Amino acid sequence: MKISATTKIYAVIGDPIAQSLSPQLHNGLFQETAVDALYLPIAVKSEDLEKLIDGFRLMNFGGFNITKPHKLEIMKVLDQLDPLAEKIGAVNTVVYRDEKMVGYNTDGFGFIKSIESKIGEIPKDALTILILGCGGAVKSVAMALADWGIKKVIIANRTVAKAEELVSQINKSWPGKAQAIEMAPEALKKAVDEAMVVVNGTSLGMADTALQSPLPKELLKKELLVYDMIYSPAVTQLLKDAQAIGAQTENGLEMLLYQGLLAFELWTGIFPDPVVGKKLLEEGINADEK
Structure with a gap:
């Protein structure tokens, strides 16, 4: 894809992160929906989490996903929590908009x-x-x-x-x-x-x-x-x-799929075609198994 100064950046953060299928899903969906965005896997240790989020605030970031072991710790550095995420006590999706980082949980x-x-x-x-x-x-x-x-x-x-x-x-x-x-x-x-x-x-x-x-x-x-x-x-x-x-x-493939589709909608306002999303995930799984 072509990257420009207007390209919005998204990511998944965790430790480890190599196993995540989220880049496969979201980069494919950005291409499918013609959204000018790039999704990156970023490995980060717990002690560096706050510094990473401070860096995100300085960049053209639209949001990010969180996986193990940061779903609880991330809540300390956010500006606002969705009511359900607050009750759950864990966040797996963050939207960065109007200089505010808002945490959600899309797993359920x-x-x-x-x-x-x-x-x-x-x-x-x-x-x-x-x-x-x-x-x-x-x-x-x-x-x-x-x-x-x-x-x-x-x-x-x-x-x-x-x-x-x-x-x-x-x-x-x-x-x-x-x-x-x-x-x-x-x-x-x-x-x-x-x-x-x-x-x-x-x-x-x-x-x-x-x-x-x-x-x-x-x-x-x-x-x-x-x-x-x-x-x-x-x-x-x-x-x-x-x-x-x-x-x-x-x-659990469709659970993985739909939690990702909701994150995509929270970021872009677009709820993608589940058939396309499932195909992208299956391609990622098949590539990992080869």
């Missing part, structure tokens, strides 16, 4: 958009979702679901105290919307029977744990939507088990 939106067409005619206020795990992405998704208005989100975690802490935070803003359970077969069976959607928010299914699943396959039901936030591999052991009994399945 990404998840919601990725399941909307798959839950059919179930009203959201009748929807119960079981989430396995308690990491940063789970927190963002669980709070966004409570804010969206689902009936209940159930959090299951090996360390029950962590699940209880998250549930307490959710119920403080959205009373009665969340419940914590332990990762025990009896508790999981009861939660699966109650839920319409089961979500893996743990790392089980990736790399060295590729043959492992966070949920015993005998607990799965054909009526469920079984969702794994992992997108590489595309079909984890959990999703294989679910497909074997005929359950509907989804991996």
Whole structure:
């Protein structure tokens, strides 16, 4: 692409950053939508974060994404927070406009958009979702679901105290919307029977744990939507088990896609074509696997 003095700059910052598919997505979308902009991956250590943001303020920056480990720390150097991002306590997208840096969290939106067409005619206020795990992405998704208005989100975690802490935070803003359970077969069976959607928010299914699943396959039901936030591999052991009994399945690629599309809209006012965006991400994944 041709770069000029008017080219707006965007970035993703983290440590490490080489694995990010965001440059592949956003540079492709800038080209597709004819927006004069460039998106860069920038590795930054925690101790240099504030200096980097000060530098952004001096440049023709439109905004940036944040990945591990800076989603919490970045909040200290921003001018303003979106109300939901403030409740979540983490930011993954920043818009720089009118000399103000405003933080948002688009992870939950990404998840919601990725399941909307798959839950059919179930009203959201009748929807119960079981989430396995308690990491940063789970927190963002669980709070966004409570804010969206689902009936209940159930959090299951090996360390029950962590699940209880998250549930307490959710119920403080959205009373009665969340419940914590332990990762025990009896508790999981009861939660699966109650839920319409089961979500893996743990790392089980990736790399060295590729043959492992966070949920015993005998607990799965054909009526469920079984969702794994992992997108590489595309079909984890959990999703294989679910497909074997005929359950509907989804991996985390569309969550990644839609959180990126919302960030793009926040920056440019344009919500890009999801089909184009998904193709760009798939091309990036295929290139990484070669």
